Structure formats: C-alpha cells, structure tokens
Amino acid sequence: MISQRLAWESNKRNRQLDAANVELSRSLLEQSRLRDANQRIMEFSKDLLCAFDSHGRWLQVNPACRTILGYEPAELIGRPFEEQILASDIGATTAAARDAKRRGGLAVDFRxxxxxxxGTTAHLLWSATWSEDEQALFCVAHDITALVAVESRERDRQRILSMISTDQPLPEILDAVCLLGESRQDNTRCSLRVLDHERKHLLKGAAPNLPRAYTAAMDGLEISKQSSLIQRMTTHQGVLISANIATDPIWCVPVPGRPATTTYAQLADVHGLRACWGVPVISPSGETLGTLVTYRDQIGPPTDAEIDFAWTCSQLAAIALDRHRDRRQLVESEQRYRSLFTYNPDPVYSMDQDGIFKSFNHAAAGLLGYTSADVLGKHFAVALVPEERPKVREHFSAALSGMAQHYQTRCQARDGSAIDLEVTNLPVVVGGEVVGVFGIAKNITDRNRMIQALRERDQFFQLSLDMYFTLDSHGAFLQTNPAFDHTLNVSEGSLVGTPYTDLISGKDKDKVRRAVLRLQAGQQVHDLEIQAVGRDGSPRWIELNATADGGIIFCAARDITDRKATERKLQSTLSELAASNEELEKFAFVASHDLQEPLRKIQAFGERLQSRAMGLDEQGRDYLQRMGSAAHRMQTLIRDLLAYSRVSTRQEPFVQLDMNRIATEVLGDLETALRDGGVEVIRGELPETVGDATQIRQVVQNLLSNAIKFRQMEVPPLIRVYAESLTAEAWTLCVSDNGIGFDEKYLDRIFDPFQRLHSRQAYPGTGIGLAIVAKVLERHDAAISAESTPGLGTTFRVRFTRV
Incomplete structure (x- = not known):
C-alpha cells in the first residue's frame, strides 16, 4: 500500500513537473518574443529610448539617437549625459533624475x-521610471524641437499682435515681423516694402538684417518699370520664387541710377543673396499694401512650409499696416473734429440722453461767461432763461427721437444778461442707436436788436418820400419802404426775401457787386448811379448811398430818372456847343491867317510913308506913327490868336516827357530875358510825365515868361521851379516868383483869352498866354491853380499824372 501510494505521488509529481516544464518553456518563448519585440521597438522607434545607471551614464540607447541627437549608440554608451545637455539645463535634469530615483516612481513631461x-539644439520631452532591481533609469524622450520652434514663433506672433494692439511704433513692429520671418532658419534675411500713397513705388518698411547698401538700392522701386520683378509681388497672383537669383531673368535688369551693366542679380550676389521668395502683403479688405521678401544665402527653392510661414508673416505685416493706416485716419478725423469743435467761432456742445453737458467749446464758454467746469456734468437748463426751458426740452426730446431740430431760444449768461441764440440740435447715433444730442448755436442777439431797431424806424420809412431799403449779408431784401415799391411799380413788401440782383439792369450788376464788396469791407458807398428795372419792365435811374453794420446793408436812394433825362439833353447841348466851338476855332485860325496878308501890306506901305514923312507936318507924322503902332498890335493879336487856335488844330501824340530836359531848353531860350532882367532861377528835379512835347514846352515857357515879365523893379527877381506832392500816380509842377502878384479875386479871369490886369504901357502883351496854358492843360487832363499876394509874388501849380 505504501509503495503504491509512493508510486502514485511520484507520478503526480512527475506530471506536475512536466506541466511546469511546459509552462516554463512557454514562458521562455514569450519572453524571447517580447525581447524581440522590444528590440524591434528600440530599433524602429522614432522616439529616443534609453537607460541610465545610477551615476547618469548611458547604459542603453536606441538608433533614434542618430536622427534626434546625431550620435551613434556606441558613441553614447558609458558616457555621462551631462556631456550632451546644455550647461544651463544640467542642474534641473540632475535634480529631476534624483527625484525619480528617490520616489521610485514615474517622471513625465520634463523638458x-x-x-x-x-552644433544645433534638440528640445526633448522626457518620461522616466527608476528600476531598483536593475539600478537603472529607463527613459523615453520625444523630439519636440519643431514644436518648440512653433511655440516660439507663436509667442513672437502674439508679441507682435500685442505691439499692434498697443500702437507701438510701426517701424518696430515691421522689424519684429522681419525677425520672425528670419527665425525659421539662420541663413535667411527678410525685407518688408510698402507701397506709397500713389501706389507707384515700393518704399522701405523694414529690413533689419539686410545690408544697407542693398536696401538703399531697392528703395523707391517704380512698379511700372520693374513689372516682372515687383508687379507680381504687389498683386494677388501669388508667390515670386527665385531659386537662383543669378540666373533668374527677372533679376537681370539694370538698377536705376547705376551703370547700365549693373543688374539687380549682381547687386544681390555682392551681398551674398543667392535665392529668394516673396509674397504680397494684402490687407483684410483685399488691398495690396506691399511685399515681404525672404532671402537665403544658398541656392534652392523654398519648401512649402517656408512659403506658408512667409504668408503668416505677411498677414501680420498686413494687420500692422492696415491698423496703422486706420489709426492715422482715425487720429486725423479726430483732430479735424477737435479742431472743428475747439476752434469753431460759434458755440458747439454735446449732451447725453439725460441732457447733461458732455462737452462745451471755448466759444460757448466765452459767450455765456462760464468755464467748462461750471457747465460739464450739469443739465442744459442751467444755461437757459426759465421761460425757455419747456420749449427747449421739447426740441431735445425730438432730437433724441432722431429728428434734427432748428429753433431760436434765449440763454442766460453768468452775469445775468440774456443772449438770443439760433440753435441746431442733431442726434448722435452710435451703432444705430441715439446716444446723445449734438448742438451748434449762433449768437443772434445783435441781429434781433437790429431787427427791432428796423421796426422802430419803420414809421420813418413809411412816411419818407425818398427810397429806403435794407439787405441781408446774402443780398436779399429785408425791408423796403413804400416810396421804393411805388418807384419800381411793385406791390408793397413783395420784394422781401428776393435778391437785389433781380431788379438791377444787366449792365450795372457788376458795378453793384463791387459796391457790395466795398460795403462788406467796411467802406461806404456814395452817389452810386444804377439803372433798375421795375416789375413792369420800365427802367428807372436810381442814385443811392449805402453803409453796412452788423451784417445788414442800409441803403437810401432817390429816383433820378428825370435828372438823367435832363443830363442827356444837356450833354446833347454841350456836344453841339463843342462842335460850335470847334468851328469857331477853325474860323479863328482861318481868319487870323487870312488877316495877316492885308496887315503886312498896311505895315509895308506905312514903312514907305515913314521914309517920306519929312514932307508931313507934325500931326501927319503922329497919325503915321499911330497907324504903325496899331498895325503892330494887330499883328501881335493875330499871332496870339493863331497860337491859341493851334492848341486844338495842331496836336501831337502823347509821349513820355523828360521835364528836366524841357525846363533846361526853355530856360536856354529865355536866357537873354533872364540876363537883362537880372532874374535868378532856382530849379529842382522834376519827374517825368506823359503829353504833347510841343504844348507842354509852351506851358512851361508861358509860365516862366509871365514870372519874368511881372517882376518888381526894386526887388531882385527870383523864380523857383520845383515839384511837390509826389505820388506813384501824380505830381505837381510849381513855378513861383516874388513879382508884383495880383489880387486873387481875379483868379476867374486870368485864364480867359485877352484878359489883362495891367495896362499895355506898364506890361506889354495881349493876355493870351495863360489862356493857352489852360487850354493845353485841359487837353492833358491836368489842373492848374494859382496863389498870389500883391507885392509878394505868385505861385502857379500844375497837377500832372505820371502815365
């Protein structure tokens, strides 16, 4: 029994051992399979799989170290990890490994x-666990270099967006965009160029790392002249790619301002720029703002990622440029609004929905005598007289409902005085909702006072036989009196509000407009004669005086139609008289010319009789002598009459005259008379004038001859010739003497023909000299006057024009 029992136990044990062997074999097989799988994982994993001993030495590492770190596994085994880690990260890495060993747990997300x-840097994300049995730290590292670059670029992008949102200077923002564009690769350099306002040239926006000489050469490129190189980058056509700048035809064009052989390709090559790609900078609204070009110092096309990154940078530049433009336009708009608000000569203000003043310009404060602090934050009722407040509230409510309001009201200034205002209220609409009311006011206190004064004068206007009317600053009738309406055959008051030009004859409209301009300039208008046309079409001549005050033109006028008719008749009579005088002058010329022949015969026969006068008695000789004297006087009269008539019949064209030369020549002609009379002449400089040289010479000679003739015998004679009252348009010739003078009551006679103030025995002459002077000067539109005192002398003044 015992032996059977032992045999059975032995068999059972054998069966258990066999089962254990089978399980062991299966386990060993599984372990072998797992080792093979782990080996394949280690071999084919793109992550870094490795193990470190307790001293931080590499125990094991997979082949991924070749792609991630650039090392062969054998180069790392047995070496401490501190050799490959950046010095600044050694402390944190050692602490993390020590912490994982102490806790015996898992460490994750360590970088x-x-x-x-x-020489480049690899960024790794680690997961690790410590094995106490094997005294090793088993680790998995994921290469996050690309992720870190993306994160870095995203931080830069966010920083740029922050710069844009906080309105940093545009050049700094564009520089940051270029630096971001260069951050992807070390051998790239970026350039941003911006279209000018005319969209014809590309100007430098930013190029922080491009050579200055190259940047300067590319600045101001004209798009039309560089269509192949630039125009594609300033349209929506896409990317410009030059894999080899030196051989790209669009770069082989001459550089403006350089020798013809210098091309853009050569310029780029000098600065080590071998390839490039450019994209347009397009605003969110689709408008092209400029170009972003990335250069590289190696030949070759960009990758799709590089082009995508260029578009990203381009979009940032577009946001910056678009915001800068919008900001500038906003600032300009705000500045215009502030200027309009602050410097508006009329009161301007704004109120919120509750009628509280939110703004109040200087004109409003000055008009009412308040400061901004007195008014801002207070209700508009504070500036109104009490009785006006209900009306203004109604207008304010209407403006809040979206309707513009125009009305008149009365405000109360700080000193208690009342001010009449004409007010316009406009709703302030934001986002489709009325958020307040904007107000513009005009001080009409003076105008209302003027209207009141006009009303008070109305009775006078109504009763006056003369015409009175008033015009506003735009030339519209404000008021007309019955005399004015009756004269122009219009119904009473029908002209109010109509422009005065409707009543003015076409030929006089310009004359009236010029008069209005003088009135607006503060001048007055006197004796303005114009032709008005009544509503029935009948013309009436009006003479008016006008003045302006407070923007209103006041006019007083009278009907001179009958006077103008009389003047026309008088002018006709004067024309007939002038014709008669002309005929008379012709007759005088002919008569004086024809009279000389018989007079010469009388003189000739008288001289013959004189030679035979010895046979005559004393009385006969006296008669003969009287006849000769009479004939001589007659000859002098005829000669002077002929000279007087020649002023009109023998005229020469007006020319520029040298008055100094004329005075010198006349004094030369009178040299004998001056010497015989012992006359001293003092002469000043004389300006030029315009006239008939012969006639002006005659004027000077006659004035000097008179001064010589009418000298005082007991006083040394002195004649002064000089100019006075010189202006740009005119001057006065003065001939002054210290002669016998005359009583000024005879001033109206001395310029008439044959008028004498002295006997022929005392002073010879016919009295025609000054008449000739007056007639010559009348032809020259010159005026002559005289001042004289008996015994002291005479001064003649002739007023000449310079042209």
Whole structure:
C-alpha cells in the first residue's frame, strides 16, 4: 500500500513537473518574443529610448539617437549625459533624475535641451521610471524641437499682435515681423516694402538684417518699370520664387541710377543673396499694401512650409499696416473734429440722453461767461432763461427721437444778461442707436436788436418820400419802404426775401457787386448811379448811398430818372456847343491867317510913308506913327490868336516827357530875358510825365515868361521851379516868383483869352498866354491853380499824372 501510494505521488509529481516544464518553456518563448519585440521597438522607434545607471551614464540607447541627437549608440554608451545637455539645463535634469530615483516612481513631461553633433539644439520631452532591481533609469524622450520652434514663433506672433494692439511704433513692429520671418532658419534675411500713397513705388518698411547698401538700392522701386520683378509681388497672383537669383531673368535688369551693366542679380550676389521668395502683403479688405521678401544665402527653392510661414508673416505685416493706416485716419478725423469743435467761432456742445453737458467749446464758454467746469456734468437748463426751458426740452426730446431740430431760444449768461441764440440740435447715433444730442448755436442777439431797431424806424420809412431799403449779408431784401415799391411799380413788401440782383439792369450788376464788396469791407458807398428795372419792365435811374453794420446793408436812394433825362439833353447841348466851338476855332485860325496878308501890306506901305514923312507936318507924322503902332498890335493879336487856335488844330501824340530836359531848353531860350532882367532861377528835379512835347514846352515857357515879365523893379527877381506832392500816380509842377502878384479875386479871369490886369504901357502883351496854358492843360487832363499876394509874388501849380 505504501509503495503504491509512493508510486502514485511520484507520478503526480512527475506530471506536475512536466506541466511546469511546459509552462516554463512557454514562458521562455514569450519572453524571447517580447525581447524581440522590444528590440524591434528600440530599433524602429522614432522616439529616443534609453537607460541610465545610477551615476547618469548611458547604459542603453536606441538608433533614434542618430536622427534626434546625431550620435551613434556606441558613441553614447558609458558616457555621462551631462556631456550632451546644455550647461544651463544640467542642474534641473540632475535634480529631476534624483527625484525619480528617490520616489521610485514615474517622471513625465520634463523638458531639457541636448546639443547635437552639428552644433544645433534638440528640445526633448522626457518620461522616466527608476528600476531598483536593475539600478537603472529607463527613459523615453520625444523630439519636440519643431514644436518648440512653433511655440516660439507663436509667442513672437502674439508679441507682435500685442505691439499692434498697443500702437507701438510701426517701424518696430515691421522689424519684429522681419525677425520672425528670419527665425525659421539662420541663413535667411527678410525685407518688408510698402507701397506709397500713389501706389507707384515700393518704399522701405523694414529690413533689419539686410545690408544697407542693398536696401538703399531697392528703395523707391517704380512698379511700372520693374513689372516682372515687383508687379507680381504687389498683386494677388501669388508667390515670386527665385531659386537662383543669378540666373533668374527677372533679376537681370539694370538698377536705376547705376551703370547700365549693373543688374539687380549682381547687386544681390555682392551681398551674398543667392535665392529668394516673396509674397504680397494684402490687407483684410483685399488691398495690396506691399511685399515681404525672404532671402537665403544658398541656392534652392523654398519648401512649402517656408512659403506658408512667409504668408503668416505677411498677414501680420498686413494687420500692422492696415491698423496703422486706420489709426492715422482715425487720429486725423479726430483732430479735424477737435479742431472743428475747439476752434469753431460759434458755440458747439454735446449732451447725453439725460441732457447733461458732455462737452462745451471755448466759444460757448466765452459767450455765456462760464468755464467748462461750471457747465460739464450739469443739465442744459442751467444755461437757459426759465421761460425757455419747456420749449427747449421739447426740441431735445425730438432730437433724441432722431429728428434734427432748428429753433431760436434765449440763454442766460453768468452775469445775468440774456443772449438770443439760433440753435441746431442733431442726434448722435452710435451703432444705430441715439446716444446723445449734438448742438451748434449762433449768437443772434445783435441781429434781433437790429431787427427791432428796423421796426422802430419803420414809421420813418413809411412816411419818407425818398427810397429806403435794407439787405441781408446774402443780398436779399429785408425791408423796403413804400416810396421804393411805388418807384419800381411793385406791390408793397413783395420784394422781401428776393435778391437785389433781380431788379438791377444787366449792365450795372457788376458795378453793384463791387459796391457790395466795398460795403462788406467796411467802406461806404456814395452817389452810386444804377439803372433798375421795375416789375413792369420800365427802367428807372436810381442814385443811392449805402453803409453796412452788423451784417445788414442800409441803403437810401432817390429816383433820378428825370435828372438823367435832363443830363442827356444837356450833354446833347454841350456836344453841339463843342462842335460850335470847334468851328469857331477853325474860323479863328482861318481868319487870323487870312488877316495877316492885308496887315503886312498896311505895315509895308506905312514903312514907305515913314521914309517920306519929312514932307508931313507934325500931326501927319503922329497919325503915321499911330497907324504903325496899331498895325503892330494887330499883328501881335493875330499871332496870339493863331497860337491859341493851334492848341486844338495842331496836336501831337502823347509821349513820355523828360521835364528836366524841357525846363533846361526853355530856360536856354529865355536866357537873354533872364540876363537883362537880372532874374535868378532856382530849379529842382522834376519827374517825368506823359503829353504833347510841343504844348507842354509852351506851358512851361508861358509860365516862366509871365514870372519874368511881372517882376518888381526894386526887388531882385527870383523864380523857383520845383515839384511837390509826389505820388506813384501824380505830381505837381510849381513855378513861383516874388513879382508884383495880383489880387486873387481875379483868379476867374486870368485864364480867359485877352484878359489883362495891367495896362499895355506898364506890361506889354495881349493876355493870351495863360489862356493857352489852360487850354493845353485841359487837353492833358491836368489842373492848374494859382496863389498870389500883391507885392509878394505868385505861385502857379500844375497837377500832372505820371502815365
């Protein structure tokens, strides 16, 4: 029994051992399979799988270290990890490994940086656990270099957006955009160029790392002349790619301002720029604002990722440029509004929905005598006289409902005085809702006072036989009196509000407009003669005086139609008289000319009789001598009459005259008379004038001859010739002497023909000299006057024009 029992136990044990062996074999097989799988995972995993001993040395690492770190596994095994980690990350990495070993747990999401064999930096994200049995730290590291770059660029993008939102200077923002564009690769450099206002040239926006010489050469590119190179980048056509600038035809064009052989390709090559790609900068509204170009120092096309990144940078630049433009327009608009508000000569203000003043310009404050602090934050009723408040509230409510209001009211100034205002209230609409009321006012106190004064004068206007009317600043009738309406055959008051030009004859409209301009300039108008046309079409001549005050033109007029008719008749009579005088002058010329022949014969026969006078008695010789004297006087009269008539019959064209030369020549002609009379002549400089040289010479000679003739015997004679009252348009010739003078009661006679103030025995002559002077000066539109005192001398003044 015992042996059977032992045999059975032995068999059972054998069966258990066999089962255990089978299970062990299966387990070993599974472990082998898992080891193979782990080996394949280690071999093909793109993540870094590795193990470190307790001293931080590499125990094991998978082949992913080649792509991630640039090392072969054998190069790392046995070496401490501190050799590959950036120095600034060693402390944190050692602390994290020590903490995982102490806790014996799992460490995840730890980041550090390794230095690759090519000198670049790899960013790794670690998960690790410590094995106490194997005294090893098993780790998995994921390469997050690209993610870190993206995060860095996103931070830069957010920083740029923050700069844009906080209105940092545009050049700094564009520089930041270019630096962001260069952050993807170390061998790239970016340039931002902006279209000018005329959209014809590309100007430098930013190029922080491009050579200045190259940037200067590219500045101000004219799009039309560089269509192949630039126009594509300033349209929506897409990206400009030059994989090799040196061989790209669009770069092989001459650079303006450089020798013809210098091309853009050569310029780029000098500065080490081998390839580039450019994209347009397009605003959110679709408008092209400029270009973003990325240069590289190696030949080759950009990747799709690089082009996408260029578009990202371009969009940031577009946001910055668009906001800068919008901000500038907003500032300009705000400045215009502030200028309109602040410097408006009329009161301007705004109120919220409750009627509380929110703004109040200087004109409003000055008019009412308040400061802004006195009014802002208070209800508009504070500025109104009590009886006006209900009416203004109604207008305010209407403005809040969206309707513009125009009305007159009365305000109360700080000193208690009342001010009449003409007010316009406009609703302030924001987002489709009325949020307040904007007000513009005009001080009409003076105008209302003027209207009241006009009303008080109305009775005078109504009763006056003369015409009175008033006009506003736009030339419309404000008031006319019955005399005015009756004269122009219009119904009473029908002209009020109509423009005065409706009643003015076409030929006089310009004359009246010029008169209105003088009135608006503060001048007055006197004796203005115009032709008005009544409503029935009948013309009436009106003479008016006008003045302006407070923007209103006051006019007083009278009907001179009958006077003008009389003047026309008088003018006709004067024309007939002038013709008669002309005929008379011709007759005088002919008569004086024809009279000389018989007079010469009388003189000739008289001289013959004189030679035979010895046979005559004393009385006969006296008769003969008297006949000769009479004939001589007759000859002098005829000669002077002929000279007087020649003023009109023998005229020369007006020319520029040198009065100094004329005076010198006349004094030369009178040299003998001056010497014989012992006359001293003092002469000043004389200006030029315009006239008939012969006749002006005659004027000067006659005035000097008179001064020589009418001298005082007991006083040394002195004649002064000089100019006075010189202006740009005219001057006065003065001939002054210290002769015998005359009583000024004879001033109206001395310029008439053959008028004498002295006997022929005392002073010879016919009295025609000054008449010739007056007639010559009348032809020259010159005026002559005289001042004289008996015994002291005479001064003649002739007023000449310069042209």
């Amino acid at each position: 550090n940086r390794f230095r690759r064999t090519d």
